[in-house]
Amino acid sequence: MICCSLKAGFSLHFPKAIHKIWPVNILSKGNGVMFLETTDRMNPPSFVLCAIESAARVYPDRPIVFFMKGLKEINSEDDQKKAKGHFPTLSSFNNIFFFPLRMEEIFRDTPLLPWYEKVNPEREEHWTHVSSDGCRLALNWKYGGIYMDTDIISIRRITGGNFLAVESSMYVSNGVFGLLPQHNFTWWSMENFVEKYNGAIWAHNGPHLFTRVLKQMCAIQELITVEDFMCKDITLLNPQRFYPIPYESWELYYEVWEDLPTFNDSYALHLWNYMNVDHMTVIPGSNMLMEHLYQQFCPSTYGALQRNESTVL
Template sequence: MSNLLRLALLYKFGGIYMDTDVIVLKTLTTLRNVIGAQSIDLENGNWSRLNNAVLVFDKKHPLLFKFIEEFALTFDGNKWGHNGPYLVSRVVSRVNTMPGFNFTVLPPSAFYPVNWSRIKSIFKGPRGKVHSTWLHRKLEQIKSESFAVHLWNRQSRKIKAESGSIINHIMLDCCVFCNSSSSSL
């Protein structure tokens, strides 16, 4: 039901919705009527799956209405993702070329810079020179291209952030931590 609730609230009020396992790196106030691609087709460069963990939409946006309509017509509580990421992907693939929907699909780097199957990699500290170089490059890519990082809680919830890991660097750079004193923790 959380999938329906996020859509209904966004449709009624507009604004920003994000899952609780998303770390915001940059302001989202510059974004308007956007959804993020979770993955792209490497052959043609088009998105292959969208995700609804981060949604930024105006009040009463017609795409949100189409999402709600699809939810009502096709609800299936027995299939993981059917009412969430697969739902938004189905709807957007149908309306993508239709006039009047005015929205943008952002690339995976915007909100999903690390695939769910590789999320553990950003919690690991450097394992040698080659790995350290990869961590540095990936961190710089995330800092320059990403508005947020989805942590895929189901995959990452039991993983500890190691010293020198990408997540460790993100936490150290985060304004929540730099503005708090250690005595208040």
């Protein structure tokens, strides 16, 4: 599954006659890490850049792919260089790639295409999130690998194979998961997405969907939250792996700690940005927990903030 050594980092070796760079080429080994932007926004905040940078550092031997709805055509190495040029803190990483997010193309050959062709985004209260819920399923079905929300900071490698993240005793998260290409769970989730679709209920097509499908697949009544456990060939990772700070305590990331947490049992940290309605951000010199996380896991992004440089050109 690993394309090259950790020391060498990620690299592509195409014949000289091949000049096209498409997702199917970059993600062909099924070990990529994928992020999504389902709005037209091309100036993502620093936590998004930190999430991508941290993943690139933790997984130097894997492609880190950012699908952006507002991005134009990306076909060649020159296109990639131009796209990276807009994000100075990411431009030095040879394992980061940018591609446009085209939903009709992504949903093609999946159960989600008929739904997408009928739905009216203008009438959907949570379209940004609902469309993201669908896109991550279709992309994971086609390419496999790890999906992460853009407010997740990677701190160490996720070990093992297929995994889902338990958020609480009631829900499995869809904010981070990793499955092989064309895994049954992904297909069943897409089918359930369409059959039970309700765009008016927050999380109905996300964490609630994953929880419904998982419980049907393994006849689970209540989720285990103190240790990892198995459901067929999928490892269910306990909340400490990604959610050591639960959503109701999200502001702790923006506070000063007397003793910094080690997060020794965590692979990554979900920042719960949808709770951050006041748009709190990292302030260099503030000594808040988020500043320490930036310094350690996305130092290029932090350095730009510290020097008051633009992170997007």
